[in-house]
Amino acid sequence: MRSLTRMAAITASAVTALSAAAAGPAVAVPRTSVDSAGAAPQLVVNGTFAAGTAPWWKSANTAMAVEAGRLRVNVTGGTANPWDAMIGQNGIALAKGKSYTLSFDASASAAVSAVTTVQLADSPYTRTLTKTISLTTASKRFSFPFTSSLGTSAGQVSFQLGKNAGFTFHVDNVSLTETTIPSPTPTATTTPKPGSGPLAMTSGFYIDPDSNPAIWVRNNSGDARAARIKASISSKPMARWFGGWSGDVRAAVSTYVAAADSADKLPVLVAYNIPGRDACGGHSGGGAGSESAYKTWISAFASGIGNRPAVVIIEPDSLGDFGCMDDTAIQARNRMLTYATQQFRDKAPNAWAYLDAGNAGWVAAGTMASRLKNAGVGNIRGFAVNVSNYYPTVQSATYASSVSSSLGGGAKWVIDTSRNGNGSNGEWCNPAGRKLGAPTQVDGGGGTEMLLWVKVPGDSDGNCGIAPNTPAGQFSPAIAIRLIDGS
Missing domain, CATH: 2.60.120.260 (Galactose-binding domain-like)
Incomplete structure (x- = not known):
């Protein structure tokens, strides 16, 4: 980054x-x-x-x-x-x-x-x-x-x-x-049902007009792939990721959430700036320079949302990476994540926040439940599974249900379905043969609160797999087309 x-x-x-x-x-x-x-x-x-x-x-x-x-x-x-x-x-x-x-x-x-x-x-x-x-x-x-x-x-x-x-x-x-002028109201793929929290405050999920695929489509209208990428990816609701590249994060978050709020839509955001980020994968390494810097950053992130409705995924991989960290780093990470959950609880009361809980093939459900508890999951709505991964929705829901049971049965969860249409082949970094999954929607069945496109389809996982020369986070139309075709 x-x-x-x-x-x-x-x-x-x-x-x-x-x-x-x-x-x-x-x-x-x-x-x-x-x-x-x-x-x-x-x-x-x-x-x-x-x-x-x-x-x-x-x-x-x-x-x-x-x-x-x-x-x-x-x-x-x-x-x-x-x-x-x-x-x-x-x-x-x-x-x-x-x-x-x-x-x-x-x-x-x-x-x-x-x-x-x-x-x-x-x-x-x-x-x-x-x-x-x-x-x-x-x-x-x-x-x-x-x-x-x-x-x-x-x-x-x-x-x-x-x-x-x-x-x-x-x-x-x-x-x-x-950016104080709101974007026109996008057509929601799915309308949130009546209920509490942000679902009751909005009329659909927000479509990011400046997602990486949307920018590519605008800038490459003459490319034969543009119409397909627009129809299948950039016109769909997906998450906006925020990190050190976002500049003044409070202003950046506020601007984005305000545009969604003005359109009466529900935005999905990802906080991705924990120090020592992606400790196991390494392709998306980086993050805030210190524990103190991270606490300042995440507090500003939560303040940027304020009282407006939003869904927030907190720090993908942060609890799955413990096997690549020493005890001192794990303790510091738990302090930072607990602080993050407290900030969203106190400063963003109409946001549903979810701690990332890895995926069905990474950490045993009971172990993950213990990590979530130590990281303050009780302060927020629940947890997210399968972020940036490929496990099928049914398998992810089974895993999430086991995690929730180990937590006492009260936690809610969401599943990232952006690229799980063909399931997992055991690889995580730009594997071939993957496919777009079910679009963002409320009530994914099996106790799943929402299905979300958290990972932006077409954004690379790193210099690996079918995109050996495409850094993590960079959009590739070739990856996008392969996800559309399932090839």
Whole structure:
């Protein structure tokens, strides 16, 4: 997972050293376009570079052109400051106090750091967003939610590329949207039945307009696979995963849950930032830097939900990984998970939270029940099974029922059915021959409270199996089509 490091703002006196060329020419362009998802007005013009480079501008020490559908920027080495080599777009309208998200795909010819900002285009160049981005040769999706401290029609989005050796920067799919504007109400696959909690407060499950498959479909409409992936995957309700890549997690969660709430839909979220994450698998390693940092992060996550309805899956693999951890790490993990359950209980009273409980082929039911109890499952709704795995729904429900019985019979559970249509062949990392499972719905039978697409179908498990060159969490249309076909 990428590292998102906050950079201190440049002083106004330093920024005034920018040349008139760096400030960019004024370009008269309409700024009321709506992105193809219909989610919100798109404030960046020509963020896909399909219309060439205009109205993007470049400063000294750069040269730019469109190459293979992306913007290529050649950056001269030897500059002293990040803003000595930059590209940007002016005329961005911002409203003070409103929430926005800046997103883009970026890579570089070498491992370098750059800075992206949303700021005033002219002196004093006041910034409302400043983020350092770590670039590699692999294109990565960056997304930064923020609340604007500026009210202006003269805003600017910039990429500051100086203070590096000479290199090439590629950027595509640049988007800046006001996330306080809700997405249009999606059609729910299944309507939650009347009852208590979030099911009684909403009219269906939320369809993420910016899931990895949805973004791929929007960006590849000419691909012969796009229509099939849209019909079978991106148009279905699935979970949104949050981790260190989410930036300000309270703002990111709040923005997402608010959009679902405005549409009267129920969102499904995954908290995935525990230190030492994926200790056994290793492909999704990382997480918060310390126990203290995690507690701050998960508290902010719960606060981002607030009183709004939601379903939350807490830390996939966190209780299954004990066999790859020492006693000290296990004790710390139990403290963190217990704290997480307390935060959702106290700060998100209308959210149903479920601790991840592995899958039917991993940890014995009685052992898992003991781990759940030590991790605070009694503070929340229950537990989840089969997250990111392939075991059939009936087998998963049998396992979950045994776990619940070992807990005394009161815990509820949900099952991840995103990829279990053909069951498990014993492999967990991008195995061949798997298939989409039953879509998200209430009452999965056999005591199962909900069937959910927790894992995003088409997202890789790691550099393994049928996708040896696709990192964990990256969407692959080839994997998606194989899940659709069961091949």
